[in-house]
Amino acid sequence: MKIYGLTGSIGMGKSAVATMLRREGVPVFDADAEVHRLQGPKGKLLPAIEARFPGTTGPMGVDRPKLGAAVFGHPQELKALEAIVHPAVKKERMAFLRRHRARAFVVLDIPLLYEKHGHRKLAGVIVVTAPAWKQRKRVLRRPGMTAGKFRKILHLQTPDAEKRRRADYIIHTGTTFAVTRAQVRRLVACLGSKTGR
Numbered sequence: 554m555k556i557y558g559l560t561g562s563i564g565m566g567k568s569a570v571a572t573m574l575r576r577e578g579v580p581v582f583d584a585d586a587e588v589h590r591l592q593g594p595k596g597k598l599l600p601a602i603e604a605r606f607p608g609t610t611g612p613m614g615v616d617r618p619k620l621g622a623a624v625f626g627h628p629q630e631l632k633a634l635e636a637i638v639h640p641a642v643k644k645e646r647m648a649f650l651r652r653h654r655a656r657a658f659v660v661l662d663i664p665l666l667y668e669k670h671g672h673r674k675l676a677g678v679i680v681v682t683a684p685a686w687k688q689r690k691r692v693l694r695r696p697g698m699t700a701g702k703f704r705k706i707l708h709l710q711t712p713d714a715e716k717r718r719r720a721d722y723i724i725h726t727g728t729t730f731a732v733t734r735a736q737v738r739r740l741v742a743c744l745g746s747k748t749g750r
Contacts, residue, residue, distance in 0.1 A: 555658040556650070556674075557722075557744065560666035561681030562710050563703075564692035566726030566733070570681045571662045573737040580659040582649040587642050601637045606630075618697075625705075658744050667711040667719065677721035679740065682713055684727045 559574070559581070561567040571581050591598045593614040602620070603610040609620040624630040646661065653659050660679070663671055672678050683691075692703050717723055722740055726733050 554650075554654055554656055555676040555744070555747070557658060557660050558666045558672055558675045558678045559660050559662045559681070560664060560678065560716065562688065562713050562716065563664075563706050564688040565681045565683050565713070566691075566724075567662065567664070567681040569726065569730075570679075570724050570733070570737060571660070573734050574660055574741065577738060577741045579741060580649070580653040580656055581662055582646055582659065583662045584642055584646070585662070585664060587645050588638060591638070591641050591645075598637055598641055602634070605633055605637065658747075665710070667716060668709070672719070677744075678719065679722045679724060680716045680720035681724045681726055682717055683725065685713070687727050688713075 559567060559571060561570075568583075571583060574581050590596060592602065592610075594612065596614050599610045599614060602615060606620060606623050609616050609623060620634070624634050650659065658676070661671075661675075663669075666672050666678065689703065692698055692706075693700065722743075724733065724736050724740065
């Protein structure tokens with residue numbers, strides 16, 4: 554089984570591409586969705602997060618604004634949170650790989666793939682991209698998002714141009730849904746041919 558990484562900066566359309574890949578029958582592990590599940594109502598990580606960051610969890614799971622305020626801009630606090638979250642996500646990812654070990658290839662949807670150097674063990678990396686103006690428009694439509702927050706997030710991420718330069722495959726989402734879906738179908742066919750299936 555070959556393992557490919559899917560990544561892209563905030564607002565580039567990575568989640569939409571992941572959905573398209575699933576519709577083409579490709580198993581996709583979504584690291585962000587896994588974090589939400591682990592931190593959601595009755596999530597496995599709630600006791601550890603509450604112990605380290607008191608007052609940031611409740612019946613509905615993690616209070617994201619409160620936890621964000623506790624770690625955003627505080628490197629040591631962010632590291633403490635990552636030390637709780639990352640091992641749990643890795644465990645779920647390994648279970649996903651075991652479940653799909655008979656498949657020709659799978660995709661790991663990892664937002665901070667290059668930032669965390671996760672690309673080194675993969676068969677290839679798929680980068681989702683869009684024009685900067687479209688990215689900004691998408692992100693600023695999100696509830697609670699501001700231009701200042703957007704700038705801070707971009708500062709923490711590897712620039713889009715650098716991601717594209719290092720990519721093995723690129724999916725452009727700055728076009729129509731149909732054109733993006735056609736790109737995804739071509740990619741799936743390409744990856745399938747590389748595995749001989």
